[in-house]
Amino acid sequence: MKVLVIHAHPEPLSFSSALRTVAVETFGEAGHEVEVSDLYAMNFNPVASAADFGERAKPDYCVYALEQRNGVETGTISADIRYELDKLMQCDLLVLNFPLFWFSTPAILKGWIDRVLVSGTVYGGKRFYDRGGLRGKRALVSVTLGGQEHMFGSEGVHGPLEGMLKHLLQGTLAYTGLDVLPPFVAWHVPYVTNDDRVAMLKAWRERILSLEEETPLSFPSLNDFDEKLYPLRNKR
Amino acid sequence: MKVLVIHAHPEPLSFSSALRTVAVETFGEAGHEVEVSDLYAMNFNPVASAADFGERAKPDYCVYALEQRNGVETGTISADIRYELDKLMQCDLLVLNFPLFWFSTPAILKGWIDRVLVSGTVYGGKRFYDRGGLRGKRALVSVTLGGQEHMFGSEGVHGPLEGMLKHLLQGTLAYTGLDVLPPFVAWHVPYVTNDDRVAMLKAWRERILSLEEETPLSFPSLNDFDEKLYPLRNKR
Numbered sequence: 001m002k003v004l005v006i007h008a009h010p011e012p013l014s015f016s017s018a019l020r021t022v023a024v025e026t027f028g029e030a031g032h033e034v035e036v037s038d039l040y041a042m043n044f045n046p047v048a049s050a051a052d053f054g055e056r057a058k059p060d061y062c063v064y065a066l067e068q069r070n071g072v073e074t075g076t077i078s079a080d081i082r083y084e085l086d087k088l089m090q091c092d093l094l095v096l097n098f099p100l101f102w103f104s105t106p107a108i109l110k111g112w113i114d115r116v117l118v119s120g121t122v123y124g125g126k127r128f129y130d131r132g133g134l135r136g137k138r139a140l141v142s143v144t145l146g147g148q149e150h151m152f153g154s155e156g157v158h159g160p161l162e163g164m165l166k167h168l169l170q171g172t173l174a175y176t177g178l179d180v181l182p183p184f185v186a187w188h189v190p191y192v193t194n195d196d197r198v199a200m201l202k203a204w205r206e207r208i209l210s211l212e213e214e215t216p217l218s219f220p221s222l223n224d225f226d227e228k229l230y231p232l233r234n235k236r
Numbered sequence: 237m238k239v240l241v242i243h244a245h246p247e248p249l250s251f252s253s254a255l256r257t258v259a260v261e262t263f264g265e266a267g268h269e270v271e272v273s274d275l276y277a278m279n280f281n282p283v284a285s286a287a288d289f290g291e292r293a294k295p296d297y298c299v300y301a302l303e304q305r306n307g308v309e310t311g312t313i314s315a316d317i318r319y320e321l322d323k324l325m326q327c328d329l330l331v332l333n334f335p336l337f338w339f340s341t342p343a344i345l346k347g348w349i350d351r352v353l354v355s356g357t358v359y360g361g362k363r364f365y366d367r368g369g370l371r372g373k374r375a376l377v378s379v380t381l382g383g384q385e386h387m388f389g390s391e392g393v394h395g396p397l398e399g400m401l402k403h404l405l406q407g408t409l410a411y412t413g414l415d416v417l418p419p420f421v422a423w424h425v426p427y428v429t430n431d432d433r434v435a436m437l438k439a440w441r442e443r444i445l446s447l448e449e450e451t452p453l454s455f456p457s458l459n460d461f462d463e464k465l466y467p468l469r470n471k472r
Contacts, residue, residue, distance in 0.1 A: 106285060163402055
């Protein structure tokens, strides 16, 4: 299996960075091939703009998705996007490893999503959810946060974490056709003991070693909607 | 009233940019004072990093929120953050105007959130939701998207737009104490007729002129939770 780990933490000594290291080691030990994009170390540009396209389909007015399709077709899309897109298309499992910033990804990782998940290749027209361009691959989110688990139950102050992450788990990863595994969540990281952190690294290692037996989360299927995306009367 | 419009679209001729222009004109006509941060035009840096701090509380290990507090207290936080934070703290209404990218904000706007909503001033400890640092101010999201409204109903393929935007409406804006108004949504923008777009600009103008009568959305209150953020038995 080929694994692509996208890592996005500003502090190289962070616990999130330790999760990245454990992931690389554990996937490697298990015989998988691992690539890492360490977005901070790469100084990755997160800003989607017309500068991403060497040649423009519409020079006077930038429709970003249209230029993504044109840029891939003509080979004129920015080299950093092409490089990441190649790694993405070759992987079997995409791991997003990051600290929760405002109940979402750090901007540098949002920019990887904005720029690398290109229209045409990854989605487009009716190619989304279970018809998305990345179907057949899997995705796993690994997130660190300061909050505690009880703040995120259905009775918790923030509601379920999966609800806060719906834009990412469903709207981004499942949207592209990826089979999305339940997130790995390291709770309350800055406040727990070192022993707790060691235990979390061990749990992460065990999780990684048993990923192949896991069942992905459930998301909408286009089979339940008509051509104009109105719901069909008799859902599965 | 002082209004701060944060605008984030890569194409100056976009419909989103027209919404920005209508907002500036209409708030101005109504006698309000308007500031605009056009993040693409400003070439705003969206990457939260140790480089944001001229002086470090912990030079060897960057805890971003800790350094935000230290940077504000010592006046050594990056000048671009300080400038945006001053505008934010002076405003009565914050408008986020952007195209929906992956059911969220473009990365450049996520970076404004990551860097400008500083710990200490905007939130921190038990200062969040209805005890957040921005309470007394209001927020309005104005978003353009390609999708159609029926794709976002409770029976729609994506579920309610407010669910996709929970990380932003609740997890970011309401979290800081802002009273969050229902989003203004311009549906299906690239595919509708010019007359439809003119009608949306008119609806936006009318919405702006009647904002003061609007009731904010409902979000959690810390009054319903105990000191450790476990739910109290008898909610309001």
